[in-house]
Amino acid sequence: MVQKGLKKLTAVDYIAKIGKWMYIIFFLFMTFAPIIWLVISSFKTNFEFETQPFSFPAVWQFQNYQNALQMAGLPRLFLNSTIIASCAMIVNLGVSAMGAFAISREKFKFNETILNIILAGVLVPIIALMVPYFKIVSSLGVYDTLIGLIITYAAMNLPVSVYLVHGFMGSIPIELEEAAVIDGCSFTQRFTKVVFPLTKPGLVTAGTLVFIYCWNEFTYAMLLTSSEASRTLQLGIRFFRSQFVVDYTSMLAAIVITMIPTIFVYVFLHDRIISGMTAGAVKG
Amino acid sequence: MRNKNWKQILLFLLPVLTLFVVYFVYPLGFVFVTSLTKWNGIGSMEFIGLDNYIDLFGDATFRLSLRNNILWALIRAFIHIPMAAGMAMILARKPLGWKTTRTIIFLPNVISQVALAMMWLAIYNAEFGILNSLLEGIGLSHLAQNWLGNTTTALPAVIVQQVFYIGYFMIVILASRMGISDTYYEAAEIDGANILQQELHITIPMLRGILITTMTLALAYGMRHFESTYLMTNGGPAHSTSVLGILLFRDMGALKYGEANAIGSILIIFGGVTIAIIRWLFSRNDSASDAAQ
Structure with missing residues (x-):
């Protein structure tokens, strides 16, 4: 960036500049x-x-949002999705944190092997496992329950979470634990009192990614539930189209409502989400 | 040497290993083994060797779906990734508003495929869709049509819905690009290289590793493609947008579990083989060029 102001811009620089802004605007638009x-x-x-698709509304119809909440059983769907995503996140983080702790803080024969096998799980195309997942969840007796989806989602996200949490734990100095051992901390206390609290930022990152994934997941929510009682929001809005035959804009309001939680999380935690997703991809 | 904490270690590993075995190891074995059987999911399995695979490759719908998967994979690797890399290169030079741009372009990645699909159904709708309104507004009403209901336009329409959402790979590539030291670019500038030359001769060679990784991932994702197409067209019209995931789901609904798992196996093998081949190809190339130096 030396002497940028002094250098005369060439034709190539001008074309590059115009091209650059057209490129940015095109993708922002899309x-x-x-x-x-x-x-x-x-x-x-x-x-x-229907008549003026590109204009602003003459009167902003907040009524659409009320219709959406009343017509589609939206509050129930919202509650189900919140329970499933939160519980799956907690189970997933607990399980990954314990596993990552044992792998990263202790030396034993197979710790590298176990880690690599779990991380290789990201290469498995989950949609190819529809039949076995359906069979497993049925034979565990949790088909069409919130618990079935919670366990499945917690398990599906293990490779990514273990990777993120393990990486984060690796950066915590082992001396802290050695000091704790001298102070009389047991194995479990080293985890609960020393490493777990220090891993919080890593857990928040992994937890956010798991929550967003569970909130948005559709395929297995469809496959592993059948009744309305255990339906998630994503599955629910699939059925909106038949419910809102005459009232299309209320359906759009319902879709906007389903997007609010993840966008809300994104607005507050976008740096973490972006860094977590970046780290998660590069391991491949 | 045995670790003295082995009991606790085992206890801490037990949950993660149990879930991993139940949800990854066992399903993979299950898919491969049952793909060799005729099975309706309830009754007993009948071993039929490779018959499911032979039947599948003899079926025109399957071949069309496989072709569509390969098309998705190629478009993701050779159009989607270069577009994402282009945006990463631009944003790495920190133009005005680059952080906001990055945040907005990544935004669709936190919105569900269901919401995005329903939004695009409203865009492509034949009667009141805004794409048709837009075309009529600029005097191209003869182009207006039922985008998702027409065998020639449905596949391009579902691809367009996905291909410009470059946010995910953009941030991955951007993170690597930010890791390249500014001194390279300053030196090149002093030598009189313009921006395009700098990107071509510094950025692209330095990002070779991450570009190969993201292209490999993109190829693998192309094989897994399912949700957005299922939600917008369910493979139709006349199977023109079908992919393997949709056939798998349909076979499952028809209680053809053996065949469904044969499709699953093909999906897993294709993805795995793609990754293995690319790894092998590039590791061989890299060691060859190392040896040449």
């Missing part, structure tokens, strides 16, 4: 414009939506 359009449309009357 990603953001449909979402903005969706949100604005969710405040319109159905007549406005």
Whole structure:
């Protein structure tokens, strides 16, 4: 960046500059414009939506959101998704943290092997396992229950979480634990009192990714449940189309409601989400 | 030497190993073994060797779906990844608003495929979709059509819905690009290299590793492709957008569990073989070029 102000811009630099901004604007438009359009449309009357698709609503119809909440059993779906995503996240983090602790803080014969096998789990295409997952969940007697989805989601996310948590634990100095051992800490106390609290930032990152994954997951929510009582939000909005035959804009409002929690999390934790996803991908 | 804490270690490893065996190891074995049987999921399995595979490759719908998967894989690796890399290269030079741009472009990755699919169903809709309204607005109404209901436009439409969501790979590549020292670019600038030359001769060679990794992942993801297409067209019209995941799901619904698992095996093997081949190819190339130096 030396002498940038002094250097005369060449033709190539100008073309690069124009190209760069066109490129940025194109992708911003493709990603953001449909979402903005969706949100604005969710405040319109159905007549406005069909006749003036690109205008702002004459009167913002907050009524659409009330309709959405009443018509589709949305509160129940919302509750189910919250329970499933939160519990799956907690189970997943507990299990990964314990495993990662044993692998990263103790030396034993197979710790590298175990770690590598678990990490290789990311290479497994989960959608190829529809039949076995259905069979496992059925034979455990948890088909069509929230618990079935919680266990499945917690397990599906293990490779990524173990990777992130293990990596984070590796950066905690072992001397802290040695000092704790001298102070009389047992193996379990080293985990609960020393390593676990220090791993919190890593757990928050992994937990956020697991939560977003579970909140948005569709395929296995469809495959492993059948009744309305254990339906998740994502599955619910699939059925909105038949429920909202006449009231399309209320359906759009319902879709916007389902997007709010993850966008909310993203707004507050986007640096963590981005760093977690970056780390998670590179291990491949 | 036996670790004196072995009992506790075992106790701490037990949950993760149990879940991993139940949800990864056992299912993989299960899929491969049952793919060699005729099985309706309830009754007994009948061993039929490779018949499921032979039947599948003889089926035109399967071959079409496999072709679509390969198309997805190639488009992801050779169009999607270069677009993501391009954006990463631009944003790494920190133009005005680069952080906001990064945040917005990554945003679709935290929204569910269901919500995105329903949004695009409204965009592509034949009667009130905004794509048709847009075309009519700019005087191209003869192009307006039922985008997802037409065998020639459905596949391009479902691909377009996904291919411009470059956020995930963009941040992965961007992280590596940020790791390259500025001194290389400063030196190149002093030598009179313009921006394009700098990207071509510094960035791309330095990012070779991450570009290969992301392309490999993208190829593997192409084989796994399922959700967005299932949600928008369910493989139709006339199987034109079908992929292996959709056939697998359909076979399962028809209680053809043996055949469903044969499709699963093909999916797993194709993905694994792709990754192995690329690894082998590039590790061989790298050692060859190391030897040449």
